[in-house]
Amino acid sequence: MRTGPPTARTVLTGAVTGQARHVVTSAALNAAHQGGEALIPVLIGVVIDRAVGQGGPVDLLLWIGVVAVMFAALSTGFRYGARSGERAAEQAAHQLRIGVARRVLDDRGGAEHRHLPGALASIATSDAERVGMVNLALAAGTGALAGLLVGGTALLVVSIPLGLLVLVGAPLLLWLAQLLGRPLEHRSSTEQEHAAYASGLAADLVAGLRVLKGLGAAPAAADRYRLASRHSLAATVRAARARAWHDGILLVATGLFVAAVGLLGGRLATQGEISVGQLVAAVGLALFLLGPLSTVSWVNAEFAQGRASAARIATVLGAPPATTGGADHPADPVRGQLALYDVRHGTLRGVSLHAAPGELLGIVAPDPVTAADLLRCLAREVDPEAGRIDLDGVPLATLDPGRLRAAILVAPHEADLFEGSLLDNVTAAASAPAAVAPALAAADVAEVARALPDGVRTRLAERGRSLSGGQRQRVALARALAAGTPVLVLHDPTTAVDAATEARIADGVRRLRRGSTTLLVTTSPALLAVTDRVVLLEAGVVRADGRHPDLLRDDTGYRTAVLT
């Protein structure tokens, strides 16, 4: 990334200059193509004059040969011009897509805060495509200008007044079209809203099909969809009628324009000022020029959309990182001593606690927001507003977030699994191949695998949504355990697992993590029962600290938090 935050302008120019070779090639070839297209009506006129009117067979063959060469040239120009234009567009979009993904995944985070995942994915696809399209539009625009230039020159050579009539009339006609089109845009956006609502409703109803079926509410849902569909129908018919009249009026205007050319050209031809062939060429050119002119207005619209998309991409690429500073490596080897000194962040109001190397520490935070704040600080997704967190005596804020996460793994409760097999998911994160099997055993994944068609080799779809909540949690836990980091923080890893299995998993975690620092952020008594020590976070501070059985016996607040 260059100096200064990215802006719409730098994103756009980057997309164009990055593909400069393809853009220039495409523009040149498009110019050749459009110039050739403009000459076709001229050539028809020449054939009529020189051959059909008063020439011999040789003239005819000669001029048909010229037409053939022209066709071959413009066809070739189009073929390779379109290809390099598309290549420039697609490659620029690809680069931007990778850039957006890289920024989102950056160790220092900060890009997701302003956008939902769906919106970010759409920026990486639709917006990247839109910016890429600017390359194509640039090339097409150059071609259109060449067409206008050639056609206009040809007309002016035939006759200055006729040329002026066409060159003034054609843009006027397009201006009229845009003027007429404006209210249409409004109507069609209402129409699209209705259509989008109906389509969204249908998808939503299908997504909730089990709920509907469970309640016998499917007929009511069908009625609701029918109503939305009827509203959408009424809106589209209104919009279509407006569009039809728009097209009709445009056709009238074009026809009148041709009649005007016919009137002037006809008078000039009868007066002998221009030849018959030139009259034919003028009429043909008048119609042809509408094409490049409308390309020009299309290019304008693409530029506007490209700019808007580039601005959206720039907000992602230029999003401020969530943490700044700190590029050191953690001490090697990591002993795993973790200490918090008066940490304040969000709902944390001065948390001080200490985990000794190798300790299995339970943290009970009845308020889920408190737990989330603590976890974000430990993963260095944010730096606390005040206070300090030390790993082996070194403040986290001085460590590179990526390196830090090789030492401390904070496994989130919302377990995102990825495409691939169950085993792939665990192996991808494993410190060593040998770490996989014990981790699978400790998380009791064997039972999960038994229920799947291909065992641990079963492919997981849609971020593991094909698994039940309990299955997903166990796979995610195995993955976290396989990573074998010196410090492991687990957040509510077994909420969707039945009591008997949970107790087995608790023992497994204890056995596997022996000697490595482990924090269990949970209210589950089965997990807390295997910890060395538990701290209770309430109202943002450590309210109690002790062994699980002692706290259960002596602390009513703790008992309430854990047992009900």
Added chain:
Amino acid sequence: MTAAGPDNGADLSAAEADTLLPTATGPQVRAALRDLIRPRRLLAIRGFGLLLAATAVGLLTAPLLGRIVDLAVDGRPPGAVTGPVLLLAAVAVGQGVLLALGLSLVARLGEGMLAELRERFVDRVLALPLEQVERAGSGDLTARVTGDVTVIAEAVRTALPQLARALLTILLTLVGLAVLDWRFLLAALLAVPVQLHTVRWYGRRALPLYARQRVALGAQQQQLLDTIGGAGTVRAFRLTEPHLARVAERSTAAVDLTLRGIGLVTRFYGRLNLAEFIGLSAVLVAGFLLVRADAVSVGTAAAAALYFHNLFNPLNAALSLVDDAQSAAASLFRLVGVSRLASPARSVTHSPDSAQAIGTSGPAQVTDPAGTPDTVGPVEVPDGGNPVGVPDRVGPPGATGLQIEVKGLRYAYTPGHDVLHDVSFSVAPNERVALVGTSGAGKTTLAKLIAGVHQPDSGVIRLGGVPVDELDTGVAGRTVALISQEVHVFAGPLVEDLRLARPGAGEDQIHAALDRVDALDWVLALPDGLATVVGDGGHRLTPAQEQQLALARLVLAAPPIAILDEATAEAGSVGARLLETAATRALRGRTGLVVAHRLTQAAEADRIIVLDAGRVAEIGTHHDLVAAQGRYAALWSAWAGTRG
């Protein structure tokens, strides 16, 4: 031009055989289209008639211009041009007005057919047996509901009118050429073999390529959603580089296919250019020969050349619309495939109240699940055939539930691997029974069987004395409600979500239902109260709130039998406690079977059924079972043991 015929349908159905949702055959699609067009025959005739007239009028332009050419060739005075020019202007106006009227009518025709098609489709989808949907996966269905409907709508809105205009122009231009001189027509037709060949050549290559491109784009989108949606996890596990590599790989694959598509398109147009050249030169040569032979004037020859030159655009438009037409046809095959699924048999229409097996102690309109005397003969929806107009019955405390009887139930998802073996028990009206067992014991499967989602392989389930499979689906849906682990909040105002359970429910009924599940306070505290937009893209609710909504829907739907298989775990222990209370209140006045995820739910039930590896291991009250020192007692001590 060549809309996808039965061959394409067959290809598609072969490719999608594993999705299990059917794709229609050619004759079925044609029959469906005939059904849609029949009531709109007049509209179609008027619309296309007007378009035809508009095109015909438009074709007068070229001969009029030819006439002007002839005037110049004949050396007539400039004033003679005025007549043809005025006619040109009249042609322009006439053509424009006719076109506008024609397009309006064609749009009304297309949109009306489209609306009916999508409504039929959604109707049918919502009526599909859940078992079938689960086997096929909801992804395919969602894709058809959104993607395919949109593709067809796009085609109807843009491709259909364009195609109609282009085809009419081509047809009438050819007629026009013939009128000028039949030999011009012959000359122009020389281009046709090249064009036909090109379209065939293109269609063969484009369809599979675009199918692969769509798959690649879908994979790219999925990978981005995976990676970006899981960004936190990717960072935590330091998987950034492998994920970027995957994104790049998917993106490159999509880009490559897109570029191959463009290569194909440009070759397509290259061949069409050749056809244009052949046709144009042929017409010019014909003009030359005919003028030499004094068969036509130079003006006529010019008009013929102009005619043909004016064909370039509509021809290209029509031929390039082949793409859109083909993908729309593919979508149509998929929509009609589902729309044609037979609506569930409704020949047997027992409803439990007609069987005398129920001990009805409450007022009739409370127990009656299907139609109370005042709503006998449920209103038939014109197309869907589903009864609407849910009987106006409230579920007041003290209402009466129905009995559940299960005998010798056996079920396997895959033959040979029975999930349930010979399960028998019964639940008395208004009794609350908890279903207990470890993960995989078959609790959820049993719940689904009783709710009629799956059909047992053997054994009988009776609700209020009537076998489940003899219940009319509409009636069954309202006899037994299943609140499953899957939570879904319907997008839109919260009150509309609730009204799905009971259309037309008044505000007081809604309030009462929310109050009964302890949700009224927080609902009224939402930014817009009951009108707050929730669900996808709306106000986010907590998992516990979503469960409360599900229970409020149950109260409004007021079925005599309710089966709860909720996930209370995600709500945290405090939330779970709250939900259990809400569930108990929602179950009041009906028979309840509760899949207990926390044993506190079991302890409070009237009776407990312990399932173990698909068999009923124990049945009894909490105290009896704890005293019996069996399986339940072991589970309970594991649970209570961890509780101090």
